[in-house]
Amino acid sequence: MSERAHKEMMRKMNRKATYAFGLAALVVLLFGATLASSASAAPAWKFEGKALEGTETILGGAEKSAMTIPGLTTTCDNFLYELSISNSSGTGQGKLTGMPLFNCYTNSSACFVGPIGAEALPWNSHLTTVESTPYVVFEGVKVGIYYEGEECVLDETLVTVTGSAGGSINNTTESATFNSTTLKTTATELKALGQKIEWTGVFPTEAFQTHRLQPLSVS
């Protein structure tokens, strides 16, 4: 190899090294920025990418939602909620003002669901971020379920579900998902008959008033 060719190769290698170092530095900076945003960003309600100003009413409706105490699962085919949302100091907040439940049943041939409904409304809610995933957390949850059925051990018994529940928000599907993992992640729990219960449900959500048909996101 001639001296000229060697110098040319060295110059190329230096350029590559500089590029690689720069790229790594950029990656580190970007990664750091991401971490910083996941740790400190206060998620807000947004419509078409812009933070909500004032208040809006959103409706969520689950195709199916189920609550389980070991051995007995209660499912509602129609589980709606009405949430009045706003942003306060850049953080999304809300008040759940209505939660009608319809077509509820159990997995038991002995136990039937009588009157069922949310109590002590409104329930406060807020948005939070855990490991870069946005969550909506409901506090002061209280749902009364009256069971019937002569052979059911809960016949004529009002079981009250209380506690708090956190669900993850998917901006792509504009939905909130509640399950044992999301409750654990948000350090929330629901109790009935004195013990922790499981609750599952996926709630597609959309605006109902001035932002109707606009894409809803949380970030």
Place this chain on the structure above:
Amino acid sequence: MHMHRRRVACTALIAVALAALGFAGTAAAKLTGNYAKFAQCPYTNLEVKKCIYAITESGEVVLGSKKVPIEKPVTIQGGYGKANEESFSTFFAATNGITLSKTPQNVPGGLLGIVPEAKQPWLVKQLIKFFFENSLTGLNSTLELAKPASEIKISEKHLAEEIGIALEMPLKIHLENPFLGNNCYVGSSSSPIIWKLTTGKTSPPPPNTSIQGFGGTAEFLEEGRIVETKGTKLVDNAWSAPAATGCGGIIAFLVNPIVNSSLGTTTAGHNTAILNNTLNVASRAAVAKNNEENP
């Protein structure tokens, strides 16, 4: 004519015998699987709403200065009706009459623990000597219902929600040793010990301090017809107990004061009951159906 009368009498006797057998067959339930434990539930009584079978597996009863660990399982069984406005249900006795099993628990320290030598008058000392020579020094304590089972109150709502009184029972404690005779009791039907057990937090007078119960972990069985709750902790440390009576037979006038002195102060705030249980509750209708399906 005589033959005819004799035949009628025989037929009547056979009918009575068959009827008796029939009744016996009805009474001896053939409950199966998870329902078998409710055999003593009065499920033919339509006032009964639920059947209950509870086992106290461990715990302790502190009466004054004496602490008795619960080492042998105690059973509470029977049925209960619909809850009233205060969430309490009336209890119905077990069909075999054993609503609360009479399970003797060993009292640590035995007879000398409750009739200490230093306090024995001469006559008592001579009598106790005989019991020691014959190794009759063990002392048992047995919980018994002081009133009919209908005086028991149960609140399944309070039990589950860990608030208020979950189970109220009128009791007497039978202290058993040949020297003490057959009628040595703390509490009686006219002056019972009332336990107001909770799965929540107690508020006793001093020197006792608040203790916490636990509602347990429930699991539904038989598609929601039975609920089994494990780890239920029922507590009460605010109850009072009257003085012991009837201890020592004809020399009760000598022995009662010694027993009471050994027990120490038994007014509210000096006694504790901690019962660790597994509760099984079933719908009466489900138990009755299981019985019909297994004649």
